[in-house]
Amino acid sequence: MRHALLILLKRDLLLAFRHPNDLVNPLIFFLIVVSLFPMGLKPDSQFLPMMGSAVIWVAALLASMLSLDNLFRSDMEDGTLEQIGLLPWPLSALVTIKVLVHWLVTGIPIVIMAPLLGMMFNIPPEGIRALMLTLLLGTPVLSLIGAIGVALTVSLRRGGVLVSLLVLPLYIPVLIFGAGSVWDASLGLAIRGPVLFMGAILVLALTLAPLAIAGALRISLE
Amino acid sequence: MWVWFHKLGSPPYFYRFSTIVLPWLAVLTLILFSVGVVWGLYIAPSDYQQSETSRIMYVHVPASMFSMSIYMVMAMASAVTLIWRIKLADLVASASAPIGAAYTFIALITGSLWGRTMWGNTYWEWSDPRLMSELILFFLYLGYMALNSAYEDRRRAARAAAVLALVGVVNIPIIHYSVEWWTSLHQGSTTRGTQFAATIDPSMRYPLFVMMGAFAMLYAQLLLKYTRCLLLDGERNNAWVKEMVKQHAA
Numbered sequence: 001m002r003h004a005l006l007i008l009l010k011r012d013l014l015l016a017f018r019h020p021n022d023l024v025n026p027l028i029f030f031l032i033v034v035s036l037f038p039m040g041l042k043p044d045s046q047f048l049p050m051m052g053s054a055v056i057w058v059a060a061l062l063a064s065m066l067s068l069d070n071l072f073r074s075d076m077e078d079g080t081l082e083q084i085g086l087l088p089w090p091l092s093a094l095v096t097i098k099v100l101v102h103w104l105v106t107g108i109p110i111v112i113m114a115p116l117l118g119m120m121f122n123i124p125p126e127g128i129r130a131l132m133l134t135l136l137l138g139t140p141v142l143s144l145i146g147a148i149g150v151a152l153t154v155s156l157r158r159g160g161v162l163v164s165l166l167v168l169p170l171y172i173p174v175l176i177f178g179a180g181s182v183w184d185a186s187l188g189l190a191i192r193g194p195v196l197f198m199g200a201i202l203v204l205a206l207t208l209a210p211l212a213i214a215g216a217l218r219i220s221l222e
Numbered sequence: 223m224w225v226w227f228h229k230l231g232s233p234p235y236f237y238r239f240s241t242i243v244l245p246w247l248a249v250l251t252l253i254l255f256s257v258g259v260v261w262g263l264y265i266a267p268s269d270y271q272q273s274e275t276s277r278i279m280y281v282h283v284p285a286s287m288f289s290m291s292i293y294m295v296m297a298m299a300s301a302v303t304l305i306w307r308i309k310l311a312d313l314v315a316s317a318s319a320p321i322g323a324a325y326t327f328i329a330l331i332t333g334s335l336w337g338r339t340m341w342g343n344t345y346w347e348w349s350d351p352r353l354m355s356e357l358i359l360f361f362l363y364l365g366y367m368a369l370n371s372a373y374e375d376r377r378r379a380a381r382a383a384a385v386l387a388l389v390g391v392v393n394i395p396i397i398h399y400s401v402e403w404w405t406s407l408h409q410g411s412t413t414r415g416t417q418f419a420a421t422i423d424p425s426m427r428y429p430l431f432v433m434m435g436a437f438a439m440l441y442a443q444l445l446l447k448y449t450r451c452l453l454l455d456g457e458r459n460n461a462w463v464k465e466m467v468k469q470h471a472a
Binding site for chain 1: 304358361362364365368369372373378381382385386388389390392393396397400401403404
């Protein structure tokens with residue numbers, strides 16, 4: 001079982017790094033969306049630090065969601081997913097690995113890029129620290145919830161917009177706690193509560209989402 | 223009781239049963255609505271603080287109350303669909319979604335109209351947690367309906383949508399509390415609906431109850447009607463439907 005998970009992990013990471021474009025595009029998208037917002041405002045706007053936390057979080061949400069499209073699609077098309085479904089080990093554990101790979105190749109880079117963008121928005125250092133911490137806790141949740149939406153729509157020909165309809169409302173709690181605590185931290189307030197809450201959401205998503213993803217994939221594979 | 227319940231799962235039995243029940247439901251809905259509307263909008267006293275606008279309550283409170291309960295009905299029917307694969311449960315869930323979305327929409331519109339008098343000159347107040355929860359619930363309904371209609375194959379659509387409904391049900395409390403936490407940051411808690419309902423005068427409470435009953439009956443009636451439509455559509459190649467159509471034609 002552990003061996004199978006390791007092989008899957010290695011395979012998916014290898015696949016991801018063999019397509020560097022797919023890897024980089026969501027990050028470029030993240031960068032562009034974030035830098036569009038200040039351009040929509042006046043150059044000397046004082047709202048920047050206040051908006052920054054929300055804008056970076058929303059952009060992270062969108063980047064994570066858009067990059068999810070590839071999570072199961074190519075495996076579905078070449079039949080790999082069916083083979084994975086036939087393995088004697090629980091599908092929920094196997095898909096968790098796939099989600100983990102997605103988080104490693106998009107979530108982690110987003111967390112690393114965030115301080116740079118935060119500085120562009122004049123967010124104070126305390127805020128940037130909170131931004132990285134909440135993104136670190138929040139992006140795996142985004143990957144997990146998003147994977148449910150992708151698994152439900154992978155067998156449909158046009159899943160793109162549909163996934164966002166399904167998934168974005170479910171992202172709202174993460175957005176609220178994430179962006180809210182960044183703003184609080186930049187004001188010098190304590191953010192222990194919302195950060196703990198985000199941790200709780202992560203644990204809950206980690207326990208329940210794989211079951212939903214596996215169930216949804218079984219329906220898509222029928 | 224259980225035997226009857228199992229029988230109800232069979233499409234022809236359900237169809238005959240609903241044919242008998244529907245006219246009664248229609249009469250009951252009509253009576254409750256006429257009594258509730260006249261009582262609530264004309265006879266009941268208006269609130270001394272909010273004047274006549276408080277009468278929006280008689281539509282708003284039942285609609286928002288049942289917008290949540292209908293999602294619960296949908297989720298329970300979805301669970302039944304996934305576990306026992308009863309065809310009728312899926313139809314009940316699918317039929318509930320547009321009705322629930324409509325109730326949510328009514329609750330949102332009446333809420334913002336009512337809120338305008340309480341919040342001052344705005345129709346929309348981002349800091350009201352219940353308004354936010356209701357809006358997100360509306361999104362969840364729309365997502366469910368979008369997924370349900372995206373699949374061509376009815377059985378797969380049913381099961382995919384059922385998974386989504388269950389995911390949504392797990393999320394609703396989380397969304398609710400996160401919204402509440404978020405809005406409490408911006409300002410102190412607004413007028414609490416529950417306290418309002420507890421302290422409400424009997425002269426206003428009873429018409430409210432009548433309207434709640436009316437909305438419940440309306441839901442039951444629309445649900446049965448829509449489920450029947452979906453049932454006929456799905457079973458159009460079955461013998462009992464053909465026979466029934468023949469009888470009608472004769």
